Amino acid sequence: MEWIESIEALEVLYGEPGAASLKKVARRLTPDYRRWIMASRFCVVSTVGPEGIDGSPRGDDGPVVLELNENTLALPDWRGNNRIDTLCNIVRDPRIALMFLVPGSSNAVRVNGAARVTADAGLIARFDRDGKKPRTVIVIRIDEIYTQCGRAILRSRLWSGADESADLPTVGQILSAMTVGDFDGDGYDRDWAGRAAKTMW
Numbered sequence: 001m002e003w004i005e006s007i008e009a010l011e012v013l014y015g016e017p018g019a020a021s022l023k024k025v026a027r028r029l030t031p032d033y034r035r036w037i038m039a040s041r042f043c044v045v046s047t048v049g050p051e052g053i054d055g056s057p058r059g060d061d062g063p064v065v066l067e068l069n070e071n072t073l074a075l076p077d078w079r080g081n082n083r084i085d086t087l088c089n090i091v092r093d094p095r096i097a098l099m100f101l102v103p104g105s106s107n108a109v110r111v112n113g114a115a116r117v118t119a120d121a122g123l124i125a126r127f128d129r130d131g132k133k134p135r136t137v138i139v140i141r142i143d144e145i146y147t148q149c150g151r152a153i154l155r156s157r158l159w160s161g162a163d164e165s166a167d168l169p170t171v172g173q174i175l176s177a178m179t180v181g182d183f184d185g186d187g188y189d190r191d192w193a194g195r196a197a198k199t200m201w
Helices: 007-014 019-023 031-038 085-092 121-125 151-156 171-178 185-198
Strands: 042-049 052-059 066-069 072-076 095-101 108-118 137-148
Touching (some): 085 137, 121 137
Antiparallel strands (some): 042 095, 072 137, 095 108, 108 137
């Protein structure tokens, strides 16, 4: 197998980018991009650190991020598994990318920028939910915003409504297999819905 090892070789294969793919890039929240991102309840956060890369899903029941100003977004770090891979990466390397999705839309919107983590009480208080608050907030400086090509979402029929998860292993089954039966996978699966309901925020 021959590997492509230069930008020039890639450009020979792909040619020039389309004009629209360059003209859609903004350096701040424009009215249209603001409307799109504030409609998104889900994004994937990508970071990089000494151990490698991390892609983390983030979701909320309203906008997944808060606009601090046209150049800055805030993403609360709600309860999870406490691995804090994303946060560790940001502390050591501020580069970040967020991909925002909206159910039913064949488009995705990307934000690339630099991030920092804060436990600032005033900012954390802005995310208060009946006394529950995130432990930290990721503050993202926007370097660029643009829409992604919609073909991947169309090809995958992501929003078809079909439930294709019936034959997939559960998390409990994965944990049981990974520990050769030492982990109570059935118990994990049985208790998950109740545990998640109590620890959503």
